[in-house]
Amino acid sequence: MTTDSSSTAPPGDVASQQVRIFDTTLRDGEQAPGFSMNRQAKLRMAQMLESLGVDVMETGFPAASPDDFAAVAEISRQLRNTTACALARCQAADIEAAGRALEGAHRSRIHVFLSTSPLHREFKLGKSKSEVIDLACSGIERALQYCDEVEFSAEDALRTEPDYLIEVFNAAIAAGASTLNAPDTVGFTTPAEVEALFRQLYREVRHQGRAIFSAHCHDDLGMAVANSLAAVAGGARQIECTINGIGERAGNASLEEVVMALKVRSPLYGLQTRIDTRKLYPASRLLSQLTGQSVPRNKAIVGENAFAHESGIHQHGMLKHRGTYEIMTPQDVGIAETRLVLGKHSGRAALRQRLQVLGQQPDEAAMEDIFSRFKALADRKSEVHDDDLIALALGQDPDAVGPWHLGRLSTHSDLGGRARATIGLHHDDGRQISGEAQGDGPVDAALKAIADAIGLSPQLTEFQIRAVGAGSDAQGQAHLSVSHQGRHWRASGVSTDVIEAAAQALLSAINRIQRSTPDQVDAAARRAAP
Numbered sequence: 001m002t003t004d005s006s007s008t009a010p011p012g013d014v015a016s017q018q019v020r021i022f023d024t025t026l027r028d029g030e031q032a033p034g035f036s037m038n039r040q041a042k043l044r045m046a047q048m049l050e051s052l053g054v055d056v057m058e059t060g061f062p063a064a065s066p067d068d069f070a071a072v073a074e075i076s077r078q079l080r081n082t083t084a085c086a087l088a089r090c091q092a093a094d095i096e097a098a099g100r101a102l103e104g105a106h107r108s109r110i111h112v113f114l115s116t117s118p119l120h121r122e123f124k125l126g127k128s129k130s131e132v133i134d135l136a137c138s139g140i141e142r143a144l145q146y147c148d149e150v151e152f153s154a155e156d157a158l159r160t161e162p163d164y165l166i167e168v169f170n171a172a173i174a175a176g177a178s179t180l181n182a183p184d185t186v187g188f189t190t191p192a193e194v195e196a197l198f199r200q201l202y203r204e205v206r207h208q209g210r211a212i213f214s215a216h217c218h219d220d221l222g223m224a225v226a227n228s229l230a231a232v233a234g235g236a237r238q239i240e241c242t243i244n245g246i247g248e249r250a251g252n253a254s255l256e257e258v259v260m261a262l263k264v265r266s267p268l269y270g271l272q273t274r275i276d277t278r279k280l281y282p283a284s285r286l287l288s289q290l291t292g293q294s295v296p297r298n299k300a301i302v303g304e305n306a307f308a309h310e311s312g313i314h315q316h317g318m319l320k321h322r323g324t325y326e327i328m329t330p331q332d333v334g335i336a337e338t339r340l341v342l343g344k345h346s347g348r349a350a351l352r353q354r355l356q357v358l359g360q361q362p363d364e365a366a367m368e369d370i371f372s373r374f375k376a377l378a379d380r381k382s383e384v385h386d387d388d389l390i391a392l393a394l395g396q397d398p399d400a401v402g403p404w405h406l407g408r409l410s411t412h413s414d415l416g417g418r419a420r421a422t423i424g425l426h427h428d429d430g431r432q433i434s435g436e437a438q439g440d441g442p443v444d445a446a447l448k449a450i451a452d453a454i455g456l457s458p459q460l461t462e463f464q465i466r467a468v469g470a471g472s473d474a475q476g477q478a479h480l481s482v483s484h485q486g487r488h489w490r491a492s493g494v495s496t497d498v499i500e501a502a503a504q505a506l507l508s509a510i511n512r513i514q515r516s517t518p519d520q521v522d523a524a525a526r527r528a529a530p
């Protein structure tokens, strides 16, 4: 967590080293298709954002719907260290709704906005320059009756005539706004342009240290984070951003990227935030769970690959000194550890290190043999897992099938009742066994029947079924991970019948366990056999 104790300038003044983080995940983020959240989800996310340390939280747009109003009201009552903010158009009903929703807030802000660009003035609002200024000022004055502070946004500011924008901001300050936001509503600007605009605003608007400038950048050209940082270089002291960069169209500036850029490059920017960066990854995962939208693997800071290395040259460098290929630690952002993923691009250094972790210490000759078999396997699989490596080290074929095979599977389930499964298995040595079990659904029953029949119940740690292809005749692909005696095994099964796909996946995992520890599993199966 970074805090500013050295600066004497008020937060937000250009002389201050503190940048306010204004989070709009629950408003601009939530208003994008695919990201809407119900009240419960918003409340859960708000708790996470407050513990992350955001300074201002835009909790919603109360005039949008009764549920949004209720969410803003409930979140506002709960926030203690964060200013609760609600959005409103320059319309009396919107502002009154925002004011009522914020009534229980510890500290409240109404964010009123109005378009200022020529295109928006003419086609959206049908208003002249002076009418826009009058409407903005009356909106700000009205909002001040309901809250502690008012932010004013000149929507589409980056396509507004700069001299007119200055006139609007001067009027907004005179009307009582203490935060002046110049949004790049359509993600059109560039870093050089936005920095120059903020410098001009800082110089020419009559803020007299009473108002701070804010940047709200969209990512239509992929420059939202760069533009936000450039705005700060030009004098902005509030950045509006969202977790995972969600927001209208291509999204907003990503909070985790902005914050980590300021932290990792602090000698360059000399600026700080209050964000507890160790909570960035948990916040990102929570949002992904609540919205059902996954984070791309290659996403900066919080993507699965952000601290994962597959290429041998990088892995070799990382094993010598992690600074060779990482500019921050995974722990800085709340990720447990760096992963060296073994695949077709990996080299001997990473393979040897992983084998050592798995208790295998092959000599040079054995290592060469394992390495060539590893490369051959890696050409067929995207990722080589620990159980594959153990099979390679033990001289086994990681692609082998059996010894157990599924001979028979039948399931029965009634709506609302327990499901039942019976299975028949045969072994390469001619043995045949059968089993029967009940479960929560037919997949659960089938997996239990197999585990009971073989007499081995590895713990299921991950389970996914997905359709391959479209249509009701699509193949179902089951992936699972199990743990057994401290080791982890992965397996998959494919069938047009999803229950059979799951059963094949578990059997494949048990076979892998058996092939690496044959005596032990065989004894279990003999005990289980009738």
Ligand SMILES: CC(=O)SCCNC(=O)CCNC(=O)[C@H](O)C(C)(C)COP(=O)(O)OP(=O)(O)OC[C@H]1O[C@@H](n2cnc3c(N)ncnc32)[C@H](O)[C@@H]1OP(=O)(O)O
Pocket: 028, 031, 061, 063, 064, 065, 088, 089, 090, 091, 113, 114, 115, 124, 125, 155, 185, 248
């Ligand atoms: C850049 C941004 O992200 S702005 C925030 C965008 N977010 C949203 O729009 C999400 C929530 N919005 C909603 O639920 C609805 O749009 C509502 C409830 C706010 C309004 O719904 P409706 O009354 O049916 O209006 P509708 O959405 O069709 O059109 C917007 C109206 O607001 C006017 N308007 C737009 N911005 C402003 C503003 N800042 N101040 C005053 N009026 C405005 C438009 O001119 C239009 O007016 P008109 O109906 O007289 O033509």
Ligand SMILES: CC(C)C(=O)C(=O)O
Pocket: 028, 113, 153, 155, 156, 181, 183, 184, 185, 186, 216, 218
């Ligand atoms: C309401 C304003 C700040 C906005 O979301 C935008 O201009 O993108």
